[in-house]
Amino acid sequence: FWSRVEPCNTTTIIDFSATRLAMLVLVVWLAMLRAAVGGNFFASLHTNFVVNLDFESDAAHTTVQQGTFATAANAGDSTDAEHGGDVHMMSFAGGDRKFRCRLPNKHEQSSADDSSGGGGKAQLSESAKAKAHFIRSKLAPLRGTCRKLQKEYWFYDICFGRKVVQYHPQNDMRFSLGEHVKDADDMFGNGTVMESYAGGTDQRTLRILYVCGSSEANSRTFDVEEAPPLHYTIKISGPAFCKWKEQEGGRLEAQSSTDGHTELLASSLLEELRGSCINVTQGWWTYEYCYPKQLMQYHLTGEGDSATRDPQHLMGALKPGSPEEPNTVEMAVVRPKASITNPRDRRAPPSNHAALQQILEGGAVCDETGRARRATVKFQCPTNWLQDQRPAEARFASIDEIALCEYEVLVYTTLVCGQRKFLPTLAAGKQTIQCAAVPKAS
Numbered sequence: 154f155w156s157r158v159e160p161c162n163t164t165t166i167i168d169f170s171a172t173r174l175a176m177l178v179l180v181v182w183l184a185m186l187r188a189a190v191g192g193n194f195f196a197s198l199h200t201n202f203v204v205n206l207d208f209e210s211d212a213a214h215t216t217v218q219q220g221t222f223a224t225a226a227n228a229g230d231s232t233d234a235e236h237g238g239d240v241h242m243m244s245f246a247g248g249d250r251k252f253r254c255r256l257p258n259k260h261e262q263s264s265a266d267d268s269s270g271g272g273g274k275a276q277l278s279e280s281a282k283a284k285a286h287f288i289r290s291k292l293a294p295l296r297g298t299c300r301k302l303q304k305e306y307w308f309y310d311i312c313f314g315r316k317v318v319q320y321h322p323q324n325d326m327r328f329s330l331g332e333h334v335k336d337a338d339d340m341f342g343n344g345t346v347m348e349s350y351a352g353g354t355d356q357r358t359l360r361i362l363y364v365c366g367s368s369e370a371n372s373r374t375f376d377v378e379e380a381p382p383l384h385y386t387i388k389i390s391g392p393a394f395c396k397w398k399e400q401e402g403g404r405l406e407a408q409s410s411t412d413g414h415t416e417l418l419a420s421s422l423l424e425e426l427r428g429s430c431i432n433v434t435q436g437w438w439t440y441e442y443c444y445p446k447q448l449m450q451y452h453l454t455g456e457g458d459s460a461t462r463d464p465q466h467l468m469g470a471l472k473p474g475s476p477e478e479p480n481t482v483e484m485a486v487v488r489p490k491a492s493i494t495n496p497r498d499r500r501a502p503p504s505n506h507a508a509l510q511q512i513l514e515g516g517a518v519c520d521e522t523g524r525a526r527r528a529t530v531k532f533q534c535p536t537n538w539l540q541d542q543r544p545a546e547a548r549f550a551s552i553d554e555i556a557l558c559e560y561e562v563l564v565y566t567t568l569v570c571g572q573r574k575f576l577p578t579l580a581a582g583k584q585t586i587q588c589a590a591v592p593k594a595s
Contacts, residue, residue, distance in 0.1 A: 292346065297544060309330075328357060330357050405419040420445070433552075514527045548565055
């Protein structure tokens with residue numbers, strides 16, 4: 154498993170050359186990429202490593218012998234050498250300080266798995282937890298929501314993850330099709346997710362199949378069948394339930410399983426935003442993004458129906474001629490870097506999840522530069538998506554003017570959480586990586 158360890162750009166967070174501490178504790182989140190059944194989820198989601206950097210080890214005469222890590226008695230851990238483990242050299246503070254770091258060996262990793270997963274069934278437990286985690290991530294935008302479906306005579310109220318009711322509004326006929334059986338949720342190798350509902354009127358049962366396809370209102374699959382009698386199947390399409398392939402340059406593509414020929418791009422994950430706008434007011438200005446075309450900045454004058462936008466500036470728009478039809482919008486997959494000037498980024502736990510990036514250009518001319526305004530909009534799964542009380546909403550997380558009339562916008566949306574690249578790392582139990590400073594040359 155251990156082949157290479159990166160220090161997570163620690164020097165961009167703390168200037169170690171200006172710090173003289175006996176011990177500094179950093180938390181590093183590393184994803185363990187051990188594939189499970191079907192390659193659609195992982196047997197282990199995460200491992201949380203605490204890195205102990207001992208800056209005083211040159212005074213403590215730290216030694217490294219025969220590939221094991223040993224410290225003097227006052228270093229506080231006499232068991233490291235006994236456990237063994239691989240030793241790697243790491244550099245911090247721009248390479249000014251070098252450390253020898255002992256990585257946990259297989260025995261220690263297994264012990265950690267046992268303590269968190271419950272003895273000999275730890276691997277099975279990890280696989281089951283990973284599967285449940287990815288199912289939740291794919292269904293996150295639907296959590297707490299209900300949709301109506303009509304087919305022929307019948308209407309259906311579908312409250313995802315809770316219950317489904319069949320009825321007709323002009324009479325008293327109303328039948329429960331069952332309540333959600335959480336433990337029966339399943340996910341298949343092609344990305345399809347199945348929910349089961351049981352205990353309905355006259356023993357009616359239901360399964361909901363979430364399958365690969367478009368989520369755009371006019372092209373998605375949303376249908377119900379009764380076969381055999383009293384047993385129902387609702388089929389709903391969405392790009393979160395696809396098996397994605399990474400093409401050259403990091404481009405993500407999938408093929409719809411509902412019609413067999415529609416090609417989906419990564420931006421297809423955002424199609425439920427089509428035709429709607431999100432906005433936020435910061436001080437004097439209100440910002441509005443309308444998918445997929447434009448970003449506006451305006452000041453709202455007046456109230457109610459008489460309110461007007463004055464002044465109003467276009468901050469950026471799709472390039473003329475760029476694809477804008479459903480499932481064709483071009484976006485890049487990027488990994489945002491945390492900003493050391495942003496307190497929110499400094500406090501946030503490190504995560505390696507990607508974001509979708511859209512470039513908007515050709516905005517209103519900037520008085521200061523004489524050039525058109527432009528904006529970069531990133532769409533990211535929020536790190537707290539599991540606790541998010543508004544999972545179905547997309548919202549502005551930050552709006553920064555990184556240069557005169559050049560803007561960087563971060564939008565949080567659970568619509569992208571269902572694709573593994575965009576899913577934040579999940580914290581787990583801690584293991585220690587012990588690092589000791591290599592004595593400086595005299």
